[in-house]
Amino acid sequence: MDIDTPQQPTAAQQQQAIHTDSLSFTYGGPLILNKLKLSVPRGARCLLVGSNGAGKTTLLRILAGKRLVRDDVLVKGQHAYFNTPDGITYLGPEWVQNPVTKRDLQVSVLLESHNAGEHPDRLAALLHLLEVDPTWRTHQISDGQRRRVQILLGLLNPFDILLLDEVTVDLDVLVRRDLLAFIRRECEVRGATVILETVEFNKLIQRENLPQAYDSPLLRIKERTKWDDLKDDMKVHGDKYYNYWYRADPY
Known part of the structure; x- marks a missing residue:
């Protein structure tokens, strides 16, 4: 082609x-x-x-x-x-709809996988802004809370x-x-x-x-x-x- x-x-x-x-x-x-x-x-x-x-x-x-x-x-x-x-950061509806995000995953583990420690001040600001608790487990939270986790992960890196x-x-x-x-x-x-x-x-x-x-x-x-x-x-x-x-x- x-x-x-x-x-x-x-x-x-x-x-x-x-x-x-x-x-x-x-x-x-x-x-x-x-x-x-x-x-x-x-x-x-x-x-x-x-x-x-x-x-x-x-x-x-x-x-x-x-x-x-x-x-x-x-x-x-x-x-x-x-x-x-x-x-370039793209955030769409697919993440929340993905069955994987409804498994037993602790938010703190997801943060580590996104190198959250590289931007501690930004992480603290976003956790406060989005009202996300790092101890949440993704199979126990609502779709709205899961959406906030997605946004948090997406905005971690400038x-x-x-x-x-x-x-x-x-x-x-x-x-x-x-x-x-x-x-x-x-x-x-x-x-x-x-x-x-x-x-x-x-x-x-x-x-x-x-x-x-x-x-x-x-x-x-x-x-x-x-x-x-x-x-x-x-x-x-x-x-x-x-x-x-x-x-x-x-x-």
Whole structure:
């Protein structure tokens, strides 16, 4: 099978955390992604929203180097699949659903396997933030607690790009708020780039009958975009949803 050699990125493309001029993808049927154009600057915090089947998870897995694509998809200036760079963390639903995570495993053992001792201050902060007890055993805890363990393990090592695929839906409001605040600091202090995919905002858009223009594949929230207009509208007409989701606005 012949595979096209990816083109060398330009200097401008290398300055972006994520860049593609035309990304198409299919599982053998209709196109899931059709000539997607995307450019995400370093340090950006992004929300990825869309209806079921829109290709959100597919896009994140491509960016994480978990799907073979022929199109040029650059992450940290390198091809996402053929030359997947270090410093990319992808957290998706598979971990909690994996039967292995429901066996009798002590959290402290999982932490040791992820070299938690290399970042003691970061470990202490995340244990407190996520309210995880290292003595927990994974077969005795709830799905929400298991999700927190997954996030803890995923965030232990400092990342350059963090891709979150619906991992906040199992979290209670306060833990979710603190996690988003932690992610914000990672972006502002270390220049990390984060894309968060969540269905919570899809539900809010549907309930508030907002224009479909808001339901775009990617809403960037570091600078003023349509998201700012949406958030302003939420504050006026959708306080009960806004306050439930954030409790406080970490962004």
